[in-house]
Amino acid sequence: MDTQLSLNVHMPVHVSNGGLFISRGVGTHPRRVIDSFELIYVKRGILAIEESGRRFEVGEEETLLLWPGREHGGCAPFPPDLQFFWVHFAVPAAPRQGDATLLQVPQHAYVSRPEHMTGLFRRLLNEQALLGERAVPMNLMAMQMLWEVTSSRAVGGVLDSESAVLAGRAEALIRTSFHLPITASSLAAQLECNPDYLGRVFRKHYQCTLTEAIHTRRVRHATNLLTDGKLSIDDIALQCGFDDPGYFRRVFKRATGTSPRAYRSLHLRLHINTD
DNA sequence: CGGCATCAATACGCGTTACT
DNA sequence: AGTAACGCGTATTGATGCCG
Incomplete structure (x- = not known):
């Protein structure tokens, strides 16, 4: 056997x-x-x-x-x-x-x-x-x-419709401006279109809402800054585009399941290979 | 840090218009 | 007739401030 x-x-x-x-x-x-x-x-x-x-x-x-x-x-x-x-x-x-x-x-x-x-x-x-x-x-x-x-x-993939181009422009704006006080309405104003329409085409192409996409970017950036351990949680909130650190803590916990402080204390102990 | 209340912003459903 | 682009009214969710 x-x-x-x-x-x-x-x-x-x-x-x-x-x-x-x-x-x-x-x-x-x-x-x-x-x-x-x-x-x-x-x-x-x-x-x-x-x-x-x-x-x-x-x-x-x-x-x-x-x-x-x-x-x-x-x-x-x-x-x-x-x-x-x-x-x-x-x-x-x-x-x-x-x-x-x-x-x-x-x-x-x-x-x-x-x-x-x-x-x-x-x-x-x-x-x-x-x-x-x-x-x-x-x-x-x-x-x-x-x-x-x-x-x-x-990057630079085929955008086969006007709505795909619009959604792509919104995604690019979120990627480059998530640390600024942007909202779905301000993105729509920058792209010269109806906020409701922008929200709909974005969801169609990216399977999430504009607000979710903005939050996801901000929380991801925050996790990077938290593992650095250099900035205070309030400073990280501001650097990630949140005016209110209290609101940042709530969004962070909703997204990750842990508070920013708990996340930091867990991940600061992880070894990072720098070779 | 969490709970709650309030107001503003956003999402959703549906209808209209334009185009093929 | 089918599809995409777009707007409106309303329900839902997000953002914010206050308190413990």
Whole structure:
């Protein structure tokens, strides 16, 4: 009787190594050609980078995939607040159209589940620290990351109707202005349309209300600032676009299930691999 | 930090208009 | 006739202040 299950697993990606880059506000991404794919996930700030003459501005919670054999390099010095995860991996055999569950990974994407992507990178870095580079579990995590990117929305993707364009413009405004006192009405005023109509088309395309999208952005930003441990909770509330820290605490608890202070005390104890 | 009251903002249902 | 864009009236939810 067998007492262990033997599996022959074909791994479509082979991870060589990964890391978390934390900017000190000096230097520029090196200009180089590498022999593996590189997946970059920006946690904070904006990474300005070009690949084979194509320029990318990779914002918070966005991924960029760089190809082997293509020259890439930074377009500007690293901003002081920039943080991004990176992982190098090889694809040993080119996938063929018709292969089962063929993944179509967009080069530049907005990550749908940023907390999930952050968790995957943290686990990958922990595996690397415990087991060393080229450990098999890292390949599985890279596959999950690529799956996440596949199910995310491509930056500059096809907008097939006027309402999709309008919803996309609203989403871009929320992404860049969540720290300002914006509301659904003010967004509609900026986009010169009816607030009710904007709310409806936004919900159609993003499966959430404008207010939910604004709150989600603000709470995500707040979780980043809380884990830093530098600012007071009242200051974090203000930096995230909440005028009233009391209201911020309520929205935060509704979204995460814990108060800001409890969240901070839990996550400050987590180890972050900075290699 | 949580509960409650109040007012403003937003979402929802439905109808109209324009276009194909 | 079908669909998308848009607006209106009203119910619901959010934002805010106050108190314990």
